[in-house]
Structure formats: structure tokens, C-alpha cells
Amino acid sequence: MSFTLAIVGRPNVGKSTLFNRLVGKRLALVDDQPGVTRDLREGAARLGDLRFTVIDTAGLEEATDESLQGRMRRLTERAVEMADVCLFMIDARAGVLPADRVFAEILRKKSAKVILAANKVEGQAADAGLIEAYELGLGDPVPISAEHGEGMADLLQVLTPVAEAAESHEPETEVDIDEEVDEGKPLQIAVVGRPNAGKSTLINKILGEDRLLTGPEAGITRDAISVSTVWDGTPMRIFDTAGMRKRAKVQDKVEKLSVSDGLRAVKFAEVVVVLLDVEIPFEQQDLRIADLAEREGRAVVVAVNKWDLEDEKQAKLKELKEEFERLLPQLRGAPLVTVSAKTGRGLDRLREAVLRAHEVWNRRVTTSQLNRWLAGMIEMHPPPAPGGRRIKLRYATQVKTRPPGFVVMCSAPEKLPESYSRYLINGLRDDFDMPGTPIRLTMRSQADKNPYKGKTKSTPSRLRKHLGKPPLKP
Template identity: 60%
Template sequence: MSRLPTVAIVGRPNVGKSTLFNRLVGKRIALVDDRPGVTRDRREGEGQLLGLSFRLFDTAGFEDEDPQSLPGRMRVQTEAAVRQADVALFVFDARAGVTPLDEEVARWLRGSDTPVILAANKAEGRAAEPGIFESFALGLGDPVPISAEHGEGMGDLFQALLPHIERAELEAEAAEAESEEEAQPDAPLKLAIVGRPNAGKSTLVNQLLGEDRLITGPEAGITRDSIAVDWEWQGRKVRLIDTAGLRKRAKIEDKLEKLSASDTMRAVDFAEVVVLLLDATRGLEAQDLRIADRVLEEGRALLIALNKWDVAENQSSLFNGVKAALDEGLSQVRGVPVLAVSAATGKGLDQLLGAAFETREAWSRRVSTGQLNRWFEAAVEKNPPPAPGGKRIKLRFVTQVKTRPPSFVLFGTRVDQLPTSYQRYLINGIRRELGFGAVPVRLTLRAPKNPFKTAE
């Protein structure tokens, strides 16, 4: 079972942290008193809020003291709780306004990787309004006005917590799934060779293996089944999969050829990296783009290999023309690696295998939520989302939920109206700036649920 998401309550002494802890836990666990500094150790409990469940930490009041003193040691405990939490709930006293120590806590929280929700406690009545307005200057987003003592503002607190709790649940599920099926560093590279008939796929496999393992010849369509061969390249394990040639669906009349095409696509499903082999003497054709598109739709990493390079004419213009046509024809992924090879002579095959291992590494890459959201905040600041109909789309944060292929969930409000062009802007930024290269990246949009909406 996945662990519960964790929430750490943090703030200077005597702002109502323990009162809020007791309300969310539903019991009077933490001691509450008007004197500051009652809480000294981290206290834990299971919090509940309108159906949300989470592990809650009540921390000691944050004080700017020597680490060797008692207040200083309490601060170290608080910092540890925030590092371990999925989200920090920074509570300040709205009636007292923002103090220098609140500003110090905010500076420290802005430098941490943990997402922060700013909670303006004791916000009942007009006396709290000046303090709420002051808190915008802390740089932690919009404050959530609450009253921990009277239970006011819990619906707004729910809405603020929900995307963070959902993100943590997704990450926990993804981590569980990945730990069960994660590839070991020395696991064989599952490499499928696909392409049109007679592109030289079986010749390529034979050249890599150094033996005539597969039947080859001038006739198209000799290979009918997907053939898997276990092999080693420079001490690294590879599972090579040769497949039947793929023609246009309209030209496939023979029942056996239809079965072969289905078998090829199953081989793609089980591969990690797919090499689309092109015949350089024929260039790039529409069927090649359809095959490449299908590979990327299945979430597999793709390499393009121009075969028969040793007999190709006008090599420079051919190479540049293929790259340009791929960038134009494969709108979901630009910059797919293109390599010139010769299955007959062995030219370029070591570079092809090296690129395949590098591509699998990018396809399996995971970035931390902190690193991802630092990039995300900069990307949104540089190019804010549009406001369709004059209503702002608010993007909160993004998290990676799985690898192989890299998949991300973007949390925000009104995300159903986020244009495809802006989604493509984010996906291209993820690839370019976070080390994913030209592998397929998936982005799912998610808006917070409304707990007050009645089911129809």
C-alpha cells in the first residue's frame, strides 16, 4: 500500500500551529497555550480534511537561534520535517501581521524544494485584513485565510492542499510500480529493427552478430516472424529483434502478411528502443513517417538509420533532407537522431548501438520534483499561459509520475482550456532543458476536484 502524503505545519512560535494540527487530526493531541514555545518535538498524526488523508507533522516554532541552543535544536527538527514533507503549510498570525521572523521563515522556505502553502491564521473579522494583504510580499503565492480555532476557511485549505496531495499519491504509486518492474542497469537493451520491406533489416542483424543468422536476399518480405536474438555489444547485453517489413495497409492483401505486420507492432510494444531502417537509395517515404509516428505513439524511443549509405548518392543533401522532413512530419518529437549506416559493410553500427544505449537512458530518466518545478516556474514566468475569455489559467506545478516513457502530470485550474500549442511549449522545454532529448514525453492535465459539487 502506498504511503500517505505528508504535510508539515511550520511557522514562528504562537501563531496557532498546534491548534490547526488538532483540528486536522480531529483530536486534542498537541498541547495548546498562549505562551510561545510549548511544542518542542515534532508531533505526528493522521490528518483528515473533506476526504483527504495525509500524515501531519506539527513542528516547533521557527526561531533564529544558535543551533546548539534548545530553540536552535528545535529549528533543526523543523527543517528536517519540511525536507521530508510533500508540502509545507506555513502558518502566520494575520492579526499580528507579517513580522521579521515570518519574513525569515519565508526566505528559508523559498530556498527549499518543498512546495509551500501560505495559511493566514486568526483571519476571522476585519482586523486580519491588513496582515493578509501584507503577506503577498512574502513571495509564497496567495494566502489562504483560515481560523484554526473556529474551523473557518477549511474548504479553501482543502483546495490548496488537494493538488499537492494528489501529486504525492501519484508519485508514491509510480515509485511502487517502478520498484516492481524497474530495469536493472545491466538488463539487456531491447532493440527492435523495423522498416519497409527490403530495407536491409535482416542484413543489419547478421552484420551485428557476425554470422548469417537470418535469411536474406533481394526478394522483399523474406522475414515473416519477429525474430529475437540475445547478443552482447562491447560487454553490454542486447536483445535484438528483427521484424517483418511494413507496407501500406491498403497494399496488404495476403492474410499471412497481415499477421506478420501485427507481429511487428507487438515487437515494437515490447521494445525499449526502435531503429527505423530506411533505404538511403530511396530516401524518406510517407510510409516511413507512418511507422515512426506509430512507434512514438506507443511511447518507444526512436532512432532513424539510413542504410545502404555506401552506395547512396548526394549524401549531404540526402541526410539534411531526411532530417528536415522528419522534423516537419513528426510534430510530437523533433530532433530524432539520424545515423548513416551500411548493413553490408558495418559502417556506423557502433555509433548506432551507442546512440541506442544513450537513448534508453534518456527514456528511463527521472527528475526530482524540486528540479522540475524550478524549471517549470521559470518557463511559466518567461511565457505565461493565455487567458481565454479574459479568465486566467493558473498553472500550479508539474510532477513526473513515471518513466519509460517519461510521463508528467500538470496541476492547475482551467487546464481544460490550455491550448495545445502551450502544452507543446512545455513538453519541448522538458525535453530540451531536463535531459530527455528526442524521446516521447507525455503530459496529462489535471484540475483539482470540487468537494462541494454534488454528483448528478
């Protein structure tokens, strides 16, 4: 049984709280102030035996112009058209407001199936609002408390006929058991950067539709929204994150939650696209974001947006490459791609760079290749000899991928300087074609395999009797 449920209503009636309860995770940002949700967020919901897709929407407001509220409303209306059924939520404590009546009339025209839910019904303060809900003409309201989980059984009872109707309309398809279908796990990509760098616009261009809210205002995106797509034959899951400003400038509670949500998306991603603005590239915050992705061990691609606004392209590109090498030496060799999210130019190069970075991130080198390489590196530059005793590098092996991790067994790892480790890491990048990806190199002391090392020599007792020596004292 599968259908799509869109949760709609005025701002701050509890839509995101109910969304989180249905998906069983705190995916959507929740706060007391109205208007926190701006984009459409989809999730796999579970309620009793039902499995369905739920869409969290922005609060409906009486705005139809090109303002931010007007664009948010158009996205919500689009979700209503996509969904099989709409769950129209009101605040039972506040009662039915004039805006609720307006939006109820709109839903009656746009959606064939509307379920009315009265939220926040815990306590006697909600009784009057629950009675007022009948005047909307959308049938019996379902009393629920999204915060405390009350009324979920009633909601299940109302949604069950919807699921059965959706199942009966599903076309029967014959499955050929001999045909092997391998969709593959989608590639996880996070697009990060400062506010107004064009992250949402870039993802919309990749998707080929206006799926994410965009506009001239900085900081529109708040949630880390994930969208699934097939980009030129490659299944991908792309995370759009909130713009990250300097920590000292982040005072608003919702912005702090947004940045935290974006950092979590970076940790779950495989490839991180750091999006820069060509007019102000490599600002201090850009460097911090790129360094964060490297420290988290993600494959990194640097993309410079708004390239269509640049007149001196060749000179600017040379300048960008020089600054990249100077300011981000830990990402030496990482792809630097110029794109225009507005026109779509450069997206093919961006896709190739993402796939290339992901392939390098998963690369594995055999132990025999590593040890031949290590012998050559030692021959060119022997390790130091602190105190007159040279450190011996015995052998190397790769212990992990994603990102590549190597261990070198040596005699005194605590005495090996950091500069020699960097020398080995740069050699790994150049000799095994691993540009840009984070490399983890660990120096480890090899335990001595001699079981008698450190033990005192003693003559066996039977030989002592033969030699006439007194036995050892116990």
C-alpha cells in the same frame, strides 16, 4: 537438464504447431499453406519435467542453389548441426513421400541422434502412414498430434534419455559464492521498416554471423524473430520484424499475420530502430511506422541504410536532417544515424544512439527542478485567460518513466489550449536534455482542499437557544 532440439521436416507437416505447443505460446506463425516459416526461431520449451531449447526450422526442400529455398535449406542444415537431437517430422496422413526418404538419409549423415515423429495421427486416416514410417530406418516413430496435444507423453519418454545424457556430459564447475555476477536485463530492440530496407542484413552484421535469412527478394522475413547477443559489452535482445507495406497493399493472409507479429514486437521493445532506405527515405509508410513507435511510447532511433551507395554524402545528410525535422516534428531531436548493413560502417554510432535513446527514455527529473522550471516557463509565456480569468498552473511532478510522464496541476485543464501543452513539452525536451523520446504531459485539475466549500453556514442549536432563535426544522 538442458539440451537443444531441432524440429525438421518437409513444409507443412506441423513443425511450427509443435514448436508453439512446446514453448506454451503462439510465437511461430501457423497457416495451412506450406512454407510459412523461413527463419530459425528458438524458444524455451517445457515438456513434463524437462526444460530444453527448441528450434523451429524452415521446411526442407530439394534445392541446393542460391534460390530462396536453397538458402532456407542451408539455415535448416545449420540448425541440425547446432542441435543435440533432431526431431524429424512426417505427415502420417500423407504417408512417406520421396522427399521424406531423401531427408531421412541426409539426417542420418549429419546428426548423431534423430527421433522420428509421425504427426497428424488423429483418426484412422493416419494408420497407413504410421506403418510406412518404419521403412525410413530411424527407429520406432512417435505418434503425435501437435494440433491436439496427443502423444506428448510418448515424446517425453523418448526425450528423457537424451536429457539425462546431456546432463551427464555437462562439465562440473566450481562456483565462487563470494563472486557477484550481474548480467543485467538485456536491452530490448526492435528493428522495423519497409520491405527490403535491410533489417535482417543489419542484424546479421551486428551478430557477426548469418543467423537470419537474407537476399535480394523483398519480404523474406515473416516472423518477428528475436536473437540475443552482447553488442560491445551490452546484453541485447534484437527483434527482426517483417517489412510493413501500406495496408491497402497487404492482401495475403500470411503477410497480415507477419505485420501483426511485427507490431507486437514494437509494443514489447524498449528502443525501436526505424530503418530507412537511402534511395527512397521518408516514404509515407516510413512516417507511419515512426509515428506508431512514438504513439506506443518507445524510444526511437532513425537509421538510414545503404549509405555506401550514396556519392554526395554531405549534401544528402543535410537533406535528410531537414526532411526529418519537417516530417516528424513529434520526434524532434531523435538520433538520425547513417549505416551500411553490408559493410558494417556506422554500427558503432548506431549502438551509441540506441544506448543514448534508452537512457533518455528512463530519465527522471526531481519535483523541485520541475517547479523551478515551470515558474520560469510561466514567466516567459503566461497561460491564456479565457473569459478574462487566467488559468493558473500550480505545480508539476513526474509520475513515470519509460517514457517520461508528467502531470501539471492547474485550475481549468479543459480550457488550456493544445499549443500551450506543446510549448511545455518542447521546454521539457530542451531544458532537461530529453531529445526525441516521447513525452506524456497531462493537465489535471487540483481538487480544493477546503472541506466547508459549498456548504451553507448555520448557527449551532445551543447558540440559537441563547439568542432566543427558534430551533431549525429537521
